[in-house]
Amino acid sequence: METVAFFGLGNMGEPMVANLLAKGFAVHIVQHRRPDAVERLRGAGAKVFPDAAAAAQGVKLVILALPGSAESEALLTGPGGLIEALPHGAVVVDCSTGEPPVTRRQAKLLSGKGIGLVDAGLTRGVAGAKQGKLAYFMGGTEADMAKAKPALDAMGDTFFHMGPVGSGHEAKNLSNALSYATVALACETLILGRSLGLDPARLQEALMAGAGSKALEAYGPRIVSGDYAPVRVSIGNACAHLQTTEHIVPEGLGLKLLPQALQSYRRADGQGLGGQDISAIAELWPRS
Known part of the structure; x- marks a missing residue:
């Protein structure tokens, strides 16, 4: 199974990672303000890294479950951002509640490095995350979504392709x-x-x-x-x-x-x- 670097271990992120692990994915995570969640996921098989760049090094699929665009932007293209660590051909799936103009700006910057972006807003809440039955509003190219789909299938069961990048967050x-x-x-x-x-x-x-x-x-x-x-x-x-x-x-x-x-x-x-x-x-x- 593919390796996924996952960032954001809040109430939604933790069960999402748990479902990825249960479906056989190798998952990289980093230390978090919820150390109990980190330890539970480590016990389930996640590999814990000291920082985001180390967790994403060489990984072809990154999933973000962060509060919003400010956090996603800082992680992706801020100082020391993942844009420098991810290989050509990687895809980032942003499941945060993002601001569409920021999402489009991030997609343009990542594209310059040969990295795709899929915005995949989530619905059905914590219960859906725990049950692996999330629904996604998705924006991006068919090719990038195809790369992300196996991992998203492990966490959800309903998909709506809304159009180009940014439309999922809209x-x-x-x-x-x-x-x-x-x-x-x-x-x-x-x-x-x-x-x-x-x-x-x-x-x-x-x-x-x-x-x-x-x-x-x-x-x-x-x-x-x-x-x-x-x-x-x-x-x-x-x-x-x-x-x-x-x-x-x-x-x-x-x-x-x-x-x-x-x-x-x-x-x-x-x-x-x-x-x-x-x-x-x-x-x-x-x-x-």
């Missing part, structure tokens, strides 16, 4: 926007029902029977109970992701709902809720 940003805005609307609907004297738990159940959504199913019970743990997506991350989406809106398009959703999450962030789950925007309204 689709991922739109997916985030739809998800977060729907959670905000579900929250307001349940708050409104409570203000009208309806039982919120009963209302949530009834709405699922007729106007159900994944957002209402996953986050409605949290909004009703006021128990927002554990964090699936933080309010702070939602603000950052929605702001990235706002930046790619063409001038003059005049969207209305996306800015309103971002404003709601910013209000919650401003009240000290940035580290809490997005369902905690319910705290913008009194519970009594």
Whole structure:
């Protein structure tokens, strides 16, 4: 099996690496702020390197599961970046929630060294990562995606080729926007029902029977109970992701709902809720 250098061992990255190892891939990782994750993966067969350049030396496939474009850019083309360590013909798969203009800039720089870039935004969350059932929004050439596909198959089962480099991250940003805005609307609907004297738990159940959504199913019970743990997506991350989406809106398009959703999450962030789950925007309204 091919060797993969994998960077980013957060809540998504760790189970992604575990699935690669389980499917027979050799995986190179580096020391991380989560040393427990490093040790678990070392025990599963991952080879641990002291730095990124050493982990990527001579490797033909790199996968990034980083928070965003700033981290990806620093790792790839910053001082001592992987662009100098990777061989001609290598492919980088960026699974971060990236900024499409930055993604395209990175692809151009890497292309000058004979390195391909596939942007592959992810959906289905930590549960999908653990189950090996991630879905990918992908941008890039057919040739580069073909090189990446065996490793991606080990971590997911659904693939959407959206177009050239950058289009995968565009689709991922739109997916985030739809998800977060729907959670905000579900929250307001349940708050409104409570203000009208309806039982919120009963209302949530009834709405699922007729106007159900994944957002209402996953986050409605949290909004009703006021128990927002554990964090699936933080309010702070939602603000950052929605702001990235706002930046790619063409001038003059005049969207209305996306800015309103971002404003709601910013209000919650401003009240000290940035580290809490997005369902905690319910705290913008009194519970009594």
